[in-house]
Amino acid sequence: MNNPDIFTQIISLTKRLMVVESTAANPKGLQEVLAIVKDELKGEFPIEEFVSKGIPSILIRNTTESTRNFKIILNAHLDVVPGKEGDFTPKEKDGKLYGRGAYDMKAAAAVMVYLFKDLAKTVSYPIALQLVTDEEVGGFHGVSHQIDEGVRGEFVISGECGSNLRIIHKAKGIVWLKLHARGVTAHSAYLWRGSNALVKLHKALAILHELFPHPESAQWVTTMNLAKIETSNTTFNHVPDDARAFLDIRFTEGTKETMVEKIKNALPDDIDIEVLLGSAPHTVSPDNTQIMALTKAIEQVTQKKAQLGGSHAQSDLRHFTSVGCPGVEFGIAGEHQHGDEEWVNIKSLEDYYTILKTYLLTA
Ligand SMILES: [Zn+2]
Structure with missing residues (x-):
């Protein structure tokens, strides 16, 4: 009582x-x-x-x-x-x-x-x-x-x-990643002279969004939040030669290492991955x-x-x-x-x- x-x-x-x-x-x-x-x-x-x-x-x-x-x-x-x-x-x-x-x-x-x-x-x-x-x-x-x-x-x-x-x-487990894309700078009127890092990064993110689709309701699936995109470029008429994306991934199985490996395998080789934090699901x-x-x-x-x-x-x-x-x-x-x-x-x-x-x- x-x-x-x-x-x-x-x-x-x-x-x-x-x-x-x-x-x-x-x-x-x-x-x-x-x-x-x-x-x-x-x-x-x-x-x-x-x-x-x-x-x-x-x-x-x-x-x-x-x-x-x-x-x-x-x-x-x-x-x-x-x-x-x-x-x-x-x-x-x-x-x-x-x-x-x-x-x-x-x-x-x-x-x-x-x-x-x-x-x-x-x-x-x-x-x-x-x-x-x-x-x-x-x-x-x-x-x-x-x-x-x-x-x-x-x-x-x-x-x-x-x-x-x-x-x-x-x-769920968690991994925080920073993706780095590098390119070649040029005047924006002469695109063929350069290589746009933001465009590379954009393509890489499209691949990851397909791998981890955005759920419309609570589901026991791996999710990815695109938290931030940055470049050092500040003007319009300049091809950016660097770009970074910050990702927060919540995953349902495996380890931090297997999760990072999966992402690495899905992305082109010239996208570098930096792991900032991670722990496995339990x-x-x-x-x-x-x-x-x-x-x-x-x-x-x-x-x-x-x-x-x-x-x-x-x-x-x-x-x-x-x-x-x-x-x-x-x-x-x-x-x-x-x-x-x-x-x-x-x-x-x-x-x-x-x-x-x-x-x-x-x-
Ligand atoms: Zn609390």
């Missing part, structure tokens, strides 16, 4: 976290959100603090002995993307809580804080609550840093948004015992069939899966993360709490 007051307290904590502008540009805000949570849990559990390049994160555990190995890690980020004036004033309307961070992901974090308070002393296995402040800028000094320091989980649940109470057990099998236990808890609480899904974007989970710690995204219901009118469904917080509680008691 849940204490009905607990949901009032969860909403109150969510709002206290939301008024803090915890963006990457405001390091004080990052400290402040963590201080609010530390204050909630102080004296009850050991809290380990981490800092990397000035970015703070914490790890709260239920064990008295110092360990960095847990059966389950509950993970949430308390940083947000920037917002407009007014976005940092939470508003409740028609069962929804509006404001920056409501959905992504301070409400889910607040649920996890109260869940930890409620349950971490009851369960017999080591469990940790991991709170970081740099997910929106890559997670390299939060989750990734804690992993470098030896933090591991047999199973990780990230309360990331986008899941809407579905179990997100796979995520999948945890639906047969994983923790996924099965979570599925059972969802069905027991909602009386509906649990749904599994994939994420088109990557989250901090990728840092865990890259060291062999399986995990899923499982979060609350809402919409418009990173946009105007971000909101979270307040009722879903109750379901979320009850599902996770049921799950943790059987995990």
